[in-house]
Amino acid sequence: xxxxxxxxxxxxxxxDESIRKIMYGVVLAMLPAFAMSxxxxxxxxxxxxxxxxxxxxxxxxxxQKYLMKVKPTxxxxxxIVTGILLAFNVPVGLPVWLIVLGALVAxxxxxxxxxxxxxxPFNPALVGRVFLLISFPVQMTTWAPNKLVADGFxxxxxxxxxxxxxxxxxxxxxxxxxxxxxxxxxxxxxxGSLGEISAVxxxxxxxYMLWKKIISWHTPVAVLGTIFxxxxxxxxxxxERFMDPMFHLFTGxxxxxxxxxxxxxxxxxxxxxxxLIFGVGIGIITVLIRNFGxxxxxxxxxxxxxxxxxxLINAYxxxxxxxxxx
Amino acid sequence: xxxTFKMGGVHPVENKLSAGKAIEKLPLPKTVxxxxxxxxxxPATVVVKRGDEVKVGTxxxxxxxxVSTNIHSSVSGKVKKIDDVMDSSGYKKKAVIIDVAGxxxxxxxxxxxxxxxxxxxxxKEINAxxxxxxxxxxxxxxxxxxxxxxxxxxxxAEVLLINGVECEPYLTSDxxxxxxxxxxxxxxxxxxxxxxGVNKAVIGIENNKPDAITRMKDLTANEPEISxxxxxxxxxxxxxKQLIKAVTGKEVxxxxxxxxxxxxxxxxxxxxxxxxxxxxxxxxVERVVTVTGKSVKEPSNLMVRVGTPVTELVxxxxxxxxxxxxxxxxxxxxxxxxxxxxVPVTKGTSGILLIRDxxxxxxxxxxxxxxxxxxxxxPMGLEPFLLMTMSEKKLWERSEDRHVMDxxxxxxxxxxxxxxxxxxxxIRLGKxxxxxxxxxxxxxx
Ligand code: SF4
Ligand code: SF4
Numbered sequence: 001x002x003x004x005x006x007x008x009x010x011x012x013x014x015x016d017e018s019i020r021k022i023m024y025g026v027v028l029a030m031l032p033a034f035a036m037s038x039x040x041x042x043x044x045x046x047x048x049x050x051x052x053x054x055x056x057x058x059x060x061x062x063x064q065k066y067l068m069k070v071k072p073t074x075x076x077x078x079x080i081v082t083g084i085l086l087a088f089n090v091p092v093g094l095p096v097w098l099i100v101l102g103a104l105v106a107x108x109x110x111x112x113x114x115x116x117x118x119x120x121p122f123n124p125a126l127v128g129r130v131f132l133l134i135s136f137p138v139q140m141t142t143w144a145p146n147k148l149v150a151d152g153f154x155x156x157x158x159x160x161x162x163x164x165x166x167x168x169x170x171x172x173x174x175x176x177x178x179x180x181x182x183x184x185x186x187x188x189x190x191x192g193s194l195g196e197i198s199a200v201x202x203x204x205x206x207x208y209m210l211w212k213k214i215i216s217w218h219t220p221v222a223v224l225g226t227i228f229x230x231x232x233x234x235x236x237x238x239x240e241r242f243m244d245p246m247f248h249l250f251t252g253x254x255x256x257x258x259x260x261x262x263x264x265x266x267x268x269x270x271x272x273x274x275x276l277i278f279g280v281g282i283g284i285i286t287v288l289i290r291n292f293g294x295x296x297x298x299x300x301x302x303x304x305x306x307x308x309x310x311x312l313i314n315a316y317x318x319x320x321x322x323x324x325x326x
Numbered sequence: 327x328x329x330t331f332k333m334g335g336v337h338p339v340e341n342k343l344s345a346g347k348a349i350e351k352l353p354l355p356k357t358v359x360x361x362x363x364x365x366x367x368x369p370a371t372v373v374v375k376r377g378d379e380v381k382v383g384t385x386x387x388x389x390x391x392x393v394s395t396n397i398h399s400s401v402s403g404k405v406k407k408i409d410d411v412m413d414s415s416g417y418k419k420k421a422v423i424i425d426v427a428g429x430x431x432x433x434x435x436x437x438x439x440x441x442x443x444x445x446x447x448x449x450k451e452i453n454a455x456x457x458x459x460x461x462x463x464x465x466x467x468x469x470x471x472x473x474x475x476x477x478x479x480x481x482x483a484e485v486l487l488i489n490g491v492e493c494e495p496y497l498t499s500d501x502x503x504x505x506x507x508x509x510x511x512x513x514x515x516x517x518x519x520x521x522x523g524v525n526k527a528v529i530g531i532e533n534n535k536p537d538a539i540t541r542m543k544d545l546t547a548n549e550p551e552i553s554x555x556x557x558x559x560x561x562x563x564x565x566x567k568q569l570i571k572a573v574t575g576k577e578v579x580x581x582x583x584x585x586x587x588x589x590x591x592x593x594x595x596x597x598x599x600x601x602x603x604x605x606x607x608x609x610x611v612e613r614v615v616t617v618t619g620k621s622v623k624e625p626s627n628l629m630v631r632v633g634t635p636v637t638e639l640v641x642x643x644x645x646x647x648x649x650x651x652x653x654x655x656x657x658x659x660x661x662x663x664x665x666x667x668x669v670p671v672t673k674g675t676s677g678i679l680l681i682r683d684x685x686x687x688x689x690x691x692x693x694x695x696x697x698x699x700x701x702x703x704x705p706m707g708l709e710p711f712l713l714m715t716m717s718e719k720k721l722w723e724r725s726e727d728r729h730v731m732d733x734x735x736x737x738x739x740x741x742x743x744x745x746x747x748x749x750x751x752x753i754r755l756g757k758x759x760x761x762x763x764x765x766x767x768x769x770x771x
Binding site: 005006007008009010011012013014015017018019021022073076116117118119216265266267269270271272318319320321322323324325 | 333336338339416495567571577578579580581582650651652653654658659660661662663664665666679681685686687688689692693694695696697698699701702704705706707708709711729732735737738740741742743744745746748750751754
């Protein structure tokens with residue numbers, strides 16, 4: 001009876017959400033895409049993923065322990081997510097040292113230099129990826145052949161083939177004959193970065209995260225919807241110059257970016273309306289880069305650019321207040 | 327059709343362990359300590375002294391202003407002393423301590439269970455009786471009821487809402503009261519309507535209490551002016567502003583009172599107390615308290631005299647479990663942790679919740695991952711993570727600009743945050759400081 005009672009302010013109960021639950025939920029959601037990747041690219045893709053994860057966790061631990069001198073928090077799962085996302089964004093034949101370097105940049109520059117989890121303005125995995133893409137363009141665009149792709153298709157990605165074809169003056173109908181059909185694109189039967197190929201697997205992961213309330217629909221729907229509508233308009237305007245919108249949804253990093261990268265909580269806006277604006281911005285920039293820019297794919301750049309706008313969006317797009325007096 | 331409020335809200339595990347337990351009378355304690363400040367407003371002025379003989383219903387402290395109310399003895403016996411005692415707020419407050427002897431009631435109080443339905447009293451007389459009986463909001467807010475029933479000049483009430491939501495997890499006192507004293511609550515509702523001069527009342531009940539909904543619907547079948555509105559379960563639906571929004575669709579403007587949209591909200595417990603005050607001449611000397619917790623042997627709903635030490639309630643529910651780590655007065659979302667079981671039950675004590683050791687400590691705080699969950703659950707549309715940062719950095723003006731004063735302290739933000747951030751602690755700090763600044767500014771002008 002003389003026991004000391006705990007006294008603390010309300011609330012006295014806590015919901016069961018935690019960083020761990022969110023992060024491991026994301027990891028789980030990436031499993032289908034991981035499985036598809038292993039199926040299409042073989043063990044190589046498992047190797048790349050494991051190396052990227054191990055390197056990310058290692059760098060986070062070392063930086064926290066020896067440079068920042070704080071208690072390492074690698075068990076929160078966020079470095080694992082970054083590692084997997086980095087692996088998902090590189091071609092399967094990437095040399096090991098480049099994977100490790102990418103992880104160092106992602107964790108060291110992308111995350112820890114800003115103060116660690118929650119402080120980073122940009123998606124760390126994308127910082128790593130874009131660093132690799134700009135510094136090592138050759139290795140980053142050397143696509144290992146997809147094991148299941150029928151002979152005749154080269155190792156190039158559909159978006160790469162499209163860009164090349166248009167550059168050499170071909171029309172869409174001429175290019176299309178070289179491309180996998182939509183059904184293959186949907187399943188992921190094409191070449192590309194490790195985790196981006198299978199739209200169906202990524203969508204499955206996205207549905208899981210929606211169900212578990214890890215993400216809300218606003219960002220992915222805004223990104224994909226914008227790409228669809230914008231590409232649709234271009235396609236209708238000139239079907240011999242632009243591919244159809246479904247092609248654009250199923251190729252490149254559209255699905256991976258919209259579902260797993262743009263939804264990163266830390267670097268995306270807080271409010272639903274903010275997320276819609278953010279997503280539309282990503283969609284527009286992606287379409288512009290894909291169709292009029294130098295790179296065949298632009299969603300990584302698009303997300304990073306919109307990440308930079310996130311603080312601004314947060315400052316201007318406020319939640320609707322209850323009982324606001326106009 | 328189920329209604330609810332639109333913005334924000336959370337779904338804590340309900341844990342209504344005592345929902346099936348009928349209300350039992352707690353035996354009289356040996357002594358009671360009755361604080362003179364157990365309502366919002368000015369403390370009442372003590373009018374008895376040491377050695378005075380009192381009966382149940384004797385006024386021991388008198389209302390000391392418009393926003394204040396009377397306090398009555400809840401027992402018969404002798405005033406032992408007038409002293410400062412610790413109440414559930416954690417502060418020592420002046421209280422009248424009475425040694426109990428027998429159970430003799432003041433004359434004119436009807437202690438029978440006969441239901442009286444008709445009265446010739448007019449609005450004014452009803453209000454006077456409510457004031458005399460010391461009635462305050464029994465949902466926990468303890469705002470003097472007669473004040474609520476006197477709209478400021480220029481404002482008129484259009485609808486009376488009776489709050490039977492009981493959205494706090496664990497608590498079941500209102501639920502039981504609706505099941506067992508439904509007829510009395512309806513009479514109380516009519517008295518409140520008469521006092522306010524409104525011809526429409528809605529009883530809001532969450533649909534996790536289907537038996538209470540059915541019961542109240544049956545009782546109001548022939549009452550065209552009173553309806554029962556089932557509500558979708560969502561915390562904090564019992565908050566005045568959320569309930570008004572859910573039932574009428576109207577939003578009380580920021581900084582205004584419910585009357586601004588023509589609504590007056592009273593708890594079902596208050597409606598019952600009003601019935602007893604007006605029809606039975608019975609002042610507010612007892613209330614239903616839920617005693618509960620996962621390790622509690624006999625979770626119960628007890629009819630308890632005001633001033634009874636909490637420890638007696640806990641004994642009646644099977645004693646304090648070994649693994650108790652925290653004791654809450656009220657519900658788990660908005661209640662207060664008490665330092666000792668010696669604190670007395672007051673008019674606002676809706677429940678006593680014993681929380682187990684392992685659930686009584688907070689989890690370690692982690693960095694904000696900017697997930698926005700606190701924003702999406704806030705029923706007032708605030709940005710809790712931002713308000714917390716502003717309190718940390720002492721940016722009080724910006725905190726005021728971002729409407730910290732709108733916070734209803736429901737705790738949904740802290741409840742939800744995956745990083746275990748103590749958002750509401752900091753927001754309270756902000757509210758306190760900004761409130762002081764606003765008052766200082768007003769007194770300057
Ligand atoms: S900020 Fe206030 S009103 Fe909003 S969820 Fe937190 S406690 Fe509730
Ligand atoms: S819920 Fe917690 S972690 Fe998420 S934004 Fe709010 S304070 Fe940050």
